[in-house]
Amino acid sequence: MxxxxxxxxxxxxxxxxxxxxxxxxxxxxxxxxxxxxxxxxxxxxxxxxxxxxxxxxxxSSIPVHFKDRQHIDVPYKKIIAEKVLEYIKPGMVLLVDSGTSALAVVSNLPKDIALTVVTNSFPVASILEDHEKIEVLFIGGMLNKVSFSTTGYETIQAIRNIRADLCLLGICSIDLNLGVTGAEYEDSLIKRVMVETSKCTIALSTSDKLGTSDSFYICAANSLNIIITEADPKSVNLSAYVDAGIEIR
Amino acid sequence: MxxxxxxxxxxxxxxxxxxxxxxxxxxxxxxxxxxxxxxxxxxxxxxxxxxxxxxxxxxSSIPVHFKDRQHIDVPYKKIIAEKVLEYIKPGMVLLVDSGTSALAVVSNLPKDIALTVVTNSFPVASILEDHEKIEVLFIGGMLNKVSFSTTGYETIQAIRNIRADLCLLGICSIDLNLGVTGAEYEDSLIKRVMVETSKCTIALSTSDKLGTSDSFYICAANSLNIIITEADPKSVNLSAYVDAGIEIR
DNA sequence: ATATTTGTTGCAAATAATTGCAAAATGAAA
DNA sequence: TTTCATTTTGCAATTATTTGCAACAAATAT
Structure with a gap:
């Protein structure tokens, strides 16, 4: 067995x-x-x-649907999640997007850390049910019934009112010249605002997404403060990113 | 055990x-x-x-966990839910609060009706997952992890931007002189705004809640357009409500 | 006022979780 | 196939939690 x-x-x-x-x-x-x-x-x-x-x-809480989380535990996501934890300090306000990478980070948060988590993702919010010291501010908007996250005008407006200490940006393509890009329009719009309004942005990526691009522009590469990948930052040559002022982990 | x-x-x-x-x-x-x-x-x-x-x-009233609510389908809620359906027409914008009665109504909605449902309740939103023709606008705010609904400033502000055709107001106490009252402060605040901004309000109540009052004021009794109870409107004497211009079902 | 019931606190036994470790199983590469 | 590295598994020692009990305090009833 x-x-x-x-x-x-x-x-x-x-x-x-x-x-x-x-x-x-x-x-x-x-x-x-x-x-x-x-x-x-x-x-x-x-x-x-x-x-x-x-x-x-x-x-207890939310229906079976979210069990697509099967994919969360892909080993590299766990690695990324653990690297991110070093940057999360008690008392911070975290802005978390609706991707599975960000969800992986959130589900790895210690049970007793005090935080404010701002998110537009039902799965992210519901996984925090038992974290008593984490306040969850949920961003409203039109509900996307596939990803179970909100999008649209209301969502974007609501994010504009937040100034998070740290933004966790789920996996997207990153290219030094073309910037950060995403595959879905609505999602990319939201990510863009998230980056704009946050003091610090951590991109959760995989090393194979570096140097690639997608259809919808999110932000310039150097709008990212930190890029976290599953790979050892020494083993891959990412000096160009470091030169651009981005920390690589 | x-x-x-x-x-x-x-x-x-x-x-x-x-x-x-x-x-x-x-x-x-x-x-x-x-x-x-x-x-x-x-x-x-x-x-x-x-x-x-x-x-x-x-x-007092509130937080029965989502988990427990689902399994306990008190018959009267079903009766109320069915009465409400008569008032819901395709194309309407429904504002649904976070009570169990409203949840019961929503879970009785036909699968193929076209609606916009506006709600601050996770359970309500997630029940609509399979209703392809229902658009869900979720109201953000601070997440209450027991009732799985949002409350607070953001929630209230967001509701102010909605002008729903119909508001489904969960069970609360109703008294002709004292008005509609609720047992939970935050919840009552939200209900108040919901009533204020909706064109028509249906109160989902039980007959024993008529003539009673709770701690927090929501609105005047005649702000309600319709009161729906589990009882036969002829069997109980509610003429005073009818005289006040409220329809009783 | 006294008796009775219910709550509180500290304690020890029982039960479960965690950690470190080594053996076994698995999988990939030679 | 064989070898080597990685993962998985079971075990033992340690640590933490849960539970029932008993002595005492507080609240309620008579």
Whole structure:
């Protein structure tokens, strides 16, 4: 039995019983409790269930739809998420966009950090349900029922009223000459305003997106303060970015 | 039995009976009274109930968690929901508040009706995921993690920019002289603005709430256009309301 | 005022989570 | 296939949480 299969069974069991007990399920799956515990931890990180002492229960809030979070845990996103954490200090106001990379960062936030998170993404907001010290300011607007985030005039106007300490910009293409670009028009508009109004912007990218471009302009490359990729900044040659005044991690 | 499960049961019991007694529930759950006491303390800290000597009672109106609301479909809500449908015509702009009654109405909407729904409630928005012809305008603001709805300055300002055809006002107390009142301050503020800016307001109430009052003023009784209750309008004497120009259903 | 019930606090036993580690399994490259 | 590196898994020691109990305090009832 492989790990993914086991985790599917845990979720299945959860659907039926509304709860999973470590000792029971470990016997069913014929693995140690430690292993199940680790599985539950992983699933919990993805937001697919809620780990509690002795097992797991269903996540309360928002419907199944968001379970596209499957993709969150792609290893490189975890790496990126951890690098970002160094920049997040208690008391900050974070502006978080609606991509899965930003979601990965948010789901890796420590449980007890005090922050204000501003976002237009239902998944981001709902994952913060149990972070008691995080205040969530949700940005309204027209609801996109696929990404479960808001867009449009209202959203942009609302963001203009925010001056965040840190903006987490989900993956987009970055080119020194062509600037930061995105594949979706509405989303790019919003990202643009987010960058404009934030004191500091961290782009969450992958190294293969560097030097590429997409259809919709977001901002100049040097509007970014920091670019975080999954790669070791020493191993790839990114000196051109550093020369442009962008910190690379 | 897991702690989380136990606490869920306490809340469930509370929903049915309006109260929980330490000695009773501790026998049902097969734990000591001390443990239940501690559970109630925790739930009380989260604002999910009110601890009293000997047990716990429901916290005035609000926050029943989304999770719990979904499963408990009190029949009268269904009756009310169906009565409301007669007033909802294609093309309308609906302003929907964050109460459970309004949620019940929304979940009874036909799949293919074309509407614009404006709401500050996550559950309302997410229930409309599959209604392809319903546009959802979500009202931003500070997120209340218990009711999963937004409140505060931003929310109120955003509502001021809407002029809905129909406002669905969740259950609150209604008295001809004292007006419409609510038990939660923030929630009442929002309801007030909703009524002010809408062309027509339907109050979703239960007959026992008529003639009662709560702490926070929302609007004058005759600001309501229609009151819908679970009861047959002929069976109860509501002529005073009709005389005041309010339609009763 | 006294008796009875309920709450509080501190404590110890039981239970669960975390961490570090080594063995086993898996996968990729030679 | 074999080898090497990585991941996964189980185990043990440590740490943390939960729970029931008992002694005492506070509130309520008689």
């Amino acid at each position: 492989i790990k993914a299969e086991r985790q599917d069974l845990i979720l299945e069991h959860l659907l039926k019983d509304k709860k999973v007990l470590l000792d029971q399920i470990s016997k069913v799956l014929k693995v140690s409790e430690d292993t199940v515990r680790r599985d539950i931890k992983e699933l919990s990180d993805k937001g697919l269930l809620k780990a509690v002492r002795g097992g797991a229960i269903q996540r | 897991i702690k989380a499960e136990r606490q869920d049961l306490i809340l469930e019991h509370l929903l049915k009976d309006k109260k929980v007694l330490l000695d009773q529930i501790s026998k049902v759950l097969k734990v000591s009274e001390d443990t239940v006491r501690r559970d109630i303390k925790e739930l009380s800290d989260k604002g999910l109930l009110k601890a009293v000597r000997g047990g716990a009672i429901q916290r």
